[in-house]
Amino acid sequence: MIRKINRDPVEPAAGNGILSRRIFLEGTLAVGATGTGLSCASAEPLAVQPWMKTPGSGFVGYGQPSPFESKVVKAFLPSPATPGVGASRTPLHLLEGMITPSGLHFERSHSGIPDIDPDQHRLVIHGLVKRPLVFTVEALSRYPMQSRIAFIECGGNSQVLNAPQAQPLNATAIHGLVGCSEWTGVPVSTLLDEAGVEPAARWVIAEGADAAAMSRSIPIAKAMDDALVCFYQNGERVRPSNGYPVRLLLPGFEGNMNVKWLRRLKLTAGPAMSKDETSKYTILLKDEKAWQFVFPMEVKSFIARPSPGLALRGPGFYEISGLAWSGNGSIRQVEVSADGGQSWAPAALQGPILPKAPVRFRAAWQWNGGPAVLQSRATDDTGMVQPTRAQFAAERGLRGVYHYNAIASWRIDEMGEVNNVYA
Amino acid sequence: MIRKINRDPVEPAAGNGILSRRIFLEGTLAVGATGTGLSCASAEPLAVQPWMKTPGSGFVGYGQPSPFESKVVKAFLPSPATPGVGASRTPLHLLEGMITPSGLHFERSHSGIPDIDPDQHRLVIHGLVKRPLVFTVEALSRYPMQSRIAFIECGGNSQVLNAPQAQPLNATAIHGLVGCSEWTGVPVSTLLDEAGVEPAARWVIAEGADAAAMSRSIPIAKAMDDALVCFYQNGERVRPSNGYPVRLLLPGFEGNMNVKWLRRLKLTAGPAMSKDETSKYTILLKDEKAWQFVFPMEVKSFIARPSPGLALRGPGFYEISGLAWSGNGSIRQVEVSADGGQSWAPAALQGPILPKAPVRFRAAWQWNGGPAVLQSRATDDTGMVQPTRAQFAAERGLRGVYHYNAIASWRIDEMGEVNNVYA
Numbered sequence: 057m058i059r060k061i062n063r064d065p066v067e068p069a070a071g072n073g074i075l076s077r078r079i080f081l082e083g084t085l086a087v088g089a090t091g092t093g094l095s096c097a098s099a100e101p102l103a104v105q106p107w108m109k110t111p112g113s114g115f116v117g118y119g120q121p122s123p124f125e126s127k128v129v130k131a132f133l134p135s136p137a138t139p140g141v142g143a144s145r146t147p148l149h150l151l152e153g154m155i156t157p158s159g160l161h162f163e164r165s166h167s168g169i170p171d172i173d174p175d176q177h178r179l180v181i182h183g184l185v186k187r188p189l190v191f192t193v194e195a196l197s198r199y200p201m202q203s204r205i206a207f208i209e210c211g212g213n214s215q216v217l218n219a220p221q222a223q224p225l226n227a228t229a230i231h232g233l234v235g236c237s238e239w240t241g242v243p244v245s246t247l248l249d250e251a252g253v254e255p256a257a258r259w260v261i262a263e264g265a266d267a268a269a270m271s272r273s274i275p276i277a278k279a280m281d282d283a284l285v286c287f288y289q290n291g292e293r294v295r296p297s298n299g300y301p302v303r304l305l306l307p308g309f310e311g312n313m314n315v316k317w318l319r320r321l322k323l324t325a326g327p328a329m330s331k332d333e334t335s336k337y338t339i340l341l342k343d344e345k346a347w348q349f350v351f352p353m354e355v356k357s358f359i360a361r362p363s364p365g366l367a368l369r370g371p372g373f374y375e376i377s378g379l380a381w382s383g384n385g386s387i388r389q390v391e392v393s394a395d396g397g398q399s400w401a402p403a404a405l406q407g408p409i410l411p412k413a414p415v416r417f418r419a420a421w422q423w424n425g426g427p428a429v430l431q432s433r434a435t436d437d438t439g440m441v442q443p444t445r446a447q448f449a450a451e452r453g454l455r456g457v458y459h460y461n462a463i464a465s466w467r468i469d470e471m472g473e474v475n476n477v478y479a
Numbered sequence: 480m481i482r483k484i485n486r487d488p489v490e491p492a493a494g495n496g497i498l499s500r501r502i503f504l505e506g507t508l509a510v511g512a513t514g515t516g517l518s519c520a521s522a523e524p525l526a527v528q529p530w531m532k533t534p535g536s537g538f539v540g541y542g543q544p545s546p547f548e549s550k551v552v553k554a555f556l557p558s559p560a561t562p563g564v565g566a567s568r569t570p571l572h573l574l575e576g577m578i579t580p581s582g583l584h585f586e587r588s589h590s591g592i593p594d595i596d597p598d599q600h601r602l603v604i605h606g607l608v609k610r611p612l613v614f615t616v617e618a619l620s621r622y623p624m625q626s627r628i629a630f631i632e633c634g635g636n637s638q639v640l641n642a643p644q645a646q647p648l649n650a651t652a653i654h655g656l657v658g659c660s661e662w663t664g665v666p667v668s669t670l671l672d673e674a675g676v677e678p679a680a681r682w683v684i685a686e687g688a689d690a691a692a693m694s695r696s697i698p699i700a701k702a703m704d705d706a707l708v709c710f711y712q713n714g715e716r717v718r719p720s721n722g723y724p725v726r727l728l729l730p731g732f733e734g735n736m737n738v739k740w741l742r743r744l745k746l747t748a749g750p751a752m753s754k755d756e757t758s759k760y761t762i763l764l765k766d767e768k769a770w771q772f773v774f775p776m777e778v779k780s781f782i783a784r785p786s787p788g789l790a791l792r793g794p795g796f797y798e799i800s801g802l803a804w805s806g807n808g809s810i811r812q813v814e815v816s817a818d819g820g821q822s823w824a825p826a827a828l829q830g831p832i833l834p835k836a837p838v839r840f841r842a843a844w845q846w847n848g849g850p851a852v853l854q855s856r857a858t859d860d861t862g863m864v865q866p867t868r869a870q871f872a873a874e875r876g877l878r879g880v881y882h883y884n885a886i887a888s889w890r891i892d893e894m895g896e897v898n899n900v901y902a
Contacts, residue, residue, distance in 0.1 A: 079623050083668055094613045102603055102743060105595070111690050112591025114562025115720075117552030119582040121541070122723045124597055125716050129540030139537025152663040152711040153626040157581060159542040160715060168535025172528070174547055180525055190517045200502050200798050203576040203829050203839055240575040245506055267534050288575040290713065292583060293548050297538075300545045320525060375623050406626050408831040416626055 069401035072394035072428050075420035080404035121159075130160055131228050140168020143210065144297075145232025149363045152377065154205070154406070154414050156235035158290050163297040164210050164233065166332070167268035170317055174301035177265065179285070183323035186252030193301045197287055199242040204284070204307065205413045207381045209234040209353045211310035211337050215457040217445070217464060222478045227363040230464070230476065234381070236414045237298075239305045241286035244279045244321070257323035261330070262304050265319040272313045272337075273327035274306065278351070282307050285318065307412040308383030309351040310459070312337060342453020352383035355442055356461040357390055357417070357434035368472030371425035376403070381414040382436035389435040390417040396429035396465065396479040397444065403432070428468040429479045445478055492824035495817035495851050498843035503827035544582075553583055554651050563591020566633065567720075568655025572786045575800065577628070577829070577837050579658035581713050586720040587633050587656065589755070590691035593740055597724035600688065602708070606745035609675030616724045620710055622665040627707070627730065628836045630804045632657040632776045634733035634760050638880040640868070640887060645901045650786040653887070653899065657804070659837045660721075662728045664709035667702045667744070680746035684753075685727050688742040695736045695760075696750035697729065701774070705730050708741060730835040731806030732774040733882070735760060765876020775806035778865055779884040780813055780840070780857035791895030794848035799826070804837040805859035812858040813840040819852035819888065819902040820867070826855070851891040852902045868901055 069076045121128065128151075132144035146162040156162075163169075174193045182188040210233035216223055217230065244260075253276070260279045264270040274283070284305040286294055294300045299316030306313050312332055327333065327349070339347040357380035362368055380390045386409055391400040403417035417432065435441045443451070448462035465479040492499045544551065551574075555567035569585040579585075586592075597616045605611040633656035639646055640653065667683075676699070683702045687693040697706070707728040709717055717723045722739030729736050735755060750756065750772070762770040780803035785791055803813045809832055814823040826840035840855065858864045866874070871885035888902040 080625070083666055083672075094615075094618070100603075100605065103601065105599060105688060107593035107595050108688055108690055108692065111561070112563050112588070112593040114558075114591060115553065115555040115565070115567040115586065115588075117567075118544070119553070119584070119586075119718050119720050121715060122595075122597075122719045124724075128715060130538065130542070132538040135537075138534070140535050142538070144538040144540075151714045152624065153661045153714050155578060155661045155714045157713050157715045159582075161542070163538065163542075165535070165538075168537060170530035170535040172530050172545075172547075174545075176528060178526065180523075182523065192517075195517070198796065198798070200841065200843060201575065201800065202503070205831075238576045238578045243506055249506075265528060265531055267531055269531065290580050291574045291576050291578045292544060292551060292580045295542050296545050297542050301547075373621065375621070377624070408628075408833060410831060418623065420623060 070393060071399035073422040073424055074392055074394045074401045075422055077402055077404040077419060079420040080418050128160070130162065131232060140165050143233060145228050146235045147228045148232050148360050148379070149227040149366060151360070152416070154236055154416050155290065156237060158237065158292070158295045158298070161235035161237060161295070161298055162210065162233050164311060165266065165297070166270045167266050169296050170266045171296070172265060172301060172317060177301055179302060179318060180320040181247055181251045182320065184254035184257035184325065185323050186254065189251050193287070196242055196285060196302065199246050201240055201242055202284060203238055203240040205236065205238045205410055206305060206307045207234055207236045207412065207414045208311050208314050209381070211312065211353070211458040214460045214464070217460055217462065218454045218457060222476050225476055226365045227358060227360050231358045233311065237289045238291065239284060239286045240288035241284040241305065244283035244285055247285065248279060253323060256325050259324045259327050261322040261324055261328045262313070262315040262318060263320045264315045265317040270312065270315060270332060271328055271330040272315060272333055273330065274313060276323070278306055278309065308353060310337065310353055313351065337458060339452070339458045340456035342455060350459065354459060354461040355382035355384065355434050355436040355440045356380065357432040357442060358464050359430050359432050359466060362430065362468065362474050363466055364474045364476055367474060368423060368468060370472065371423050374421045374423055376419040376421050376430060378417055378432050379414045380417055380432070380434035382434070382440065383412060384440060385437045386411045387415040387434055388437045390415070391433045392419040393431045394421055394428045397431050397463065400433065423468070425470060427470060429477065430466045430468065431463050431479070433463050493816060494822035496845040496847055497815060497817050497824045498845055500825055500827040500842060502843040503841050551583070553585065554655060563588050566656055568651050569658045570651045571655050571783050571802070572650040572789060574783070575839070577659055577839050578713065579660060581660065581715070581718045581721070584658035584660060584718070584721055585633065585656050587734060588689065588720070589693045590689050592719050593689045594719070595688060595724060595740060600724055602725060602741060603743040604670055604674045605743065606747050607677035607680035608746055609677065612674050616710070619665055619708060619725065622669050624663055624665055625707060626661055626663040628659065628661045628833055629728060629730045630657055630659045630835065630837045631734050631737050632804070634735065634776070634881040637883045637887070640883055640885065641877045641880060645899050648899055649788045650781060650783050654781045656734065660712045661714065662707060662709045663711035664707040664728065667706035667708055670708065671702060676746060679748050682747045682750050684745040684747055684751045685736070685738040685741060686743045687738045688740040693735065693738060693755060694751055694753040695738060695756055696753065697736060699746070701729055701732065731776060733760065733776055736774065760881060762875070762881050763879035765878060773882065777882060777884040778805035778807065778857050778859040778863045779803065780855040780865060781887050782853050782855050782889060785853065785891065785897050786889055787897045787899055790897060791846060791891060793895065794846050797844045797846055799842040799844050799853060801840055801855050802837045803840055803855070803857035805857070805863065806835060807863060808860045809834045810838040810857055811860045813838070814856045815842040816854045817844055817851045820854050820886070823856065846891070848893060850893060852900065853889045853891065854886050854902070856886050
């Protein structure tokens with residue numbers, strides 16, 4: 057049962073030290089590759105730490121992270137005058153895997169987090185329907201449910217990369233308006249069938265029960281396809297900051313269309329032209345026209361580790377770890393580069409690879425101690441490839457602040473410091 | 480784009496009201512089937528609740544559930560003399576989907592939860608190795624990682640169903656020693672390769688850094704197969720109650736072998752015969768012999784909803800929702816019965832279906848208001864089928880307290896009350 061292990065150096069797969077993904081797929085890391093284990097003539101006697109000498113603490117009803125992890129929190133800028141307006145960001149540079157813990161899932165709120173009594177909350181379905189319906193949360197939860205693992209990304213995520221000069225920001229500050237949960241709820245199609253859709257209905261206006269009454273117009277085709285009215289996030293009830301007691305999930309569509317604190321779905325012939333689809337969340341182009349009603353978040357990826365604030369500690373082996381996702385489908389491939397895009401090698405993709413869900417990718421990198429520029433480039437199963445920043449600028453310009461999905465770059469200097477750059 | 484909907488009654492699929500799973504697979508719920516939406520001549524004007532009239536609350540670093548969900552907590556019996564010895568249970572009857580939120584993941588601890596400083600913690604690999612190694616947590620995290628969604632189930636889960644009389648307990652009290660997370664860490668095989676396994680090594684002794692130094696012996700084949708040394712649980716660092724900063728994951732193997740607070744892996748020629756594999760965690764049979772070193776948790780399922788404490792509110796449509804899992808592979812099928820096992824119909828299985836991960840199953844049930852006995856029966860991809868309680872008793876007897884996996888039964892009475900029964 058002892059496997060034959062590879063004592064040869066792992067073969068290079070792209071320039072400046074990118075190694076073959078066989079390390080992940082076959083576990084063929086060369087012995088001593090990381091050089092981080094301290095070899096001991098005798099590992100005994102083992103140290104007996106203080107926490108082994110007395111019984112530990114007892115049970116609690118709802119557990120929390122270790123106090124030693126108190127720095128792993130959402131990032132936000134305090135705004136004393138309007139404390140609930142704006143966003144808090146998922147600390148992506150400190151997380152791993154695909155799921156975002158609910159306590160760290162980003163939020164974008166337009167008038168704070170309402171404190172909703174679920175027994176008093178109602179969801180109304182009205183407009184161009186045969187039977188207007190009013191649901192309690194308890195009544196909604198009687199319908200057949202579905203679960204799915206899906207990302208939600210704010211339409212404005214990564215917008216700071218539009219700035220003329222690369223800003224000294226970390227992965228969380230740049231890309232942190234994305235998260236992933238296992239969502240469970242009732243298909244919107246079930247509820248619309250129950251109400252009876254009139255033939256003239258082409259749009260569904262979704263409105264939240266926050267003080268902003270945040271509203272978006274959704275094509276009825278999406279509502280009847282894979283939209284869910286969700287009660288559960290990662291197994292438990294949806295968190296207040298993510299829409300308790302009921303939120304809309306539109307897999308792959310820009311974040312604020314996934315209306316939180318959902319209070320009504322109104323079926324209409326045309327879109328509402330609400331504040332959040334006219335003054336905001338339209339995609340300004342370089343010719344001063346704008347795209348409106350462009351909903352899916354395009355294929356994208358970024359490297360979470362190494363990244364700014366996580367300096368390298370000397371030459372040697374490093375895992376490059378990041379996330380890739382597409383609102384149009386599944387991730388087919390992620391490539392990584394350590395030489396600013398001159399050469400690329402495929403990363404290992406962590407299964408399960410699910411549509412409209414993030415994929416953790418990993419690559420092995422032997423840092424020689426010299427300058428390097430790390431990049432990742434994702435391709436989805438529709439064939440869409442992340443553009444370079446220059447390609448993105450040529451197509452759309454850099455005046456818009458939504459749907460930025462170009463390849464991002466981290467420069468490593470000879471001290472191992474990591475910085476956001478344009479390359 | 481408006482789908483053609485099925486206005487015919489959904490066809491029955493098994494006795495006493497079990498309906499076709501087409502309701503989940505094709506969304507063909509008959510209009511008005513649940514009868515829970517309140518139909519209104521006019522749904523307007525919509526009520527404006529107090530929380531829409533003032534701005535909501537601001538951002539916090541680490542979010543929490545709604546105060547309205549304060550009853551959704553782990554279940555445990557207070558034990559003032561030994562507060563950290565025993566178990567707390569996942570509140571399965573109040574959860575949905577596949578993922579267990581980390582704050583609600585069950586725990587079984589033998590001497591409380593140690594408060595470990597990750598900078599002081601060490602993992603030692605020694606015994607029959609060429610190079611004994613001592614790792615800091617930071618050094619371990621330099622190695623290539625993998626993520627996987629996997630259940631962990633205590634070997635003693637559901638043992639109360641061995642009692643001669645069915646006890647008045649709910650799903651959480653009976654089945655709550657199981658949970659599921661996305662775990663991320665380094666393959667044990669990578670670390671053992673680094674240490675160099677001596678040919679005589681056949682077992683790996685894993686020991687925790689709690690005051691009990693909880694220890695188990697693991698076949699080296701498992702260690703070299705899919706075992707992980709985990710740092711991350713559902714994206715963030717492993718919770719203290721689940722092994723912070725480092726725990727072992729042995730996908731599918733009984734819970735306490737997934738040693739928490741992992742401090743050493745010692746390679747040996749034979750098993751350690753530790754307290755927890757001799758006085759505990761052996762499977763007592765009816766002939767007073769016992770199975771030792773039977774590791775995988777066998778195929779199992781239970782119905783989370785309806786279940787005791789979640790009474791039905793009158794005849795009509797109900798979703799039956801539960802979990803199924805197998806430590807030997809993937810779930811192939813789950814069947815449900817509403818007549819105590821006289822007739823069965825296949826449930827809908829929620830993807831992704833992953834090996835050694837739980838699967839949420841759902842079935843549609845039209846309750847006629849009469850007595851019913853709900854059961855679920857899972858089959859895994861090795862062909863193993865959950866036995867009836869009588870079959871289980873005939874094979875193993877009912878004196879053991881580990882690895883109980885027989886079909887469980889909820890009786891519904893004419894008032895809609897749900898009770899644990901043997902049927």
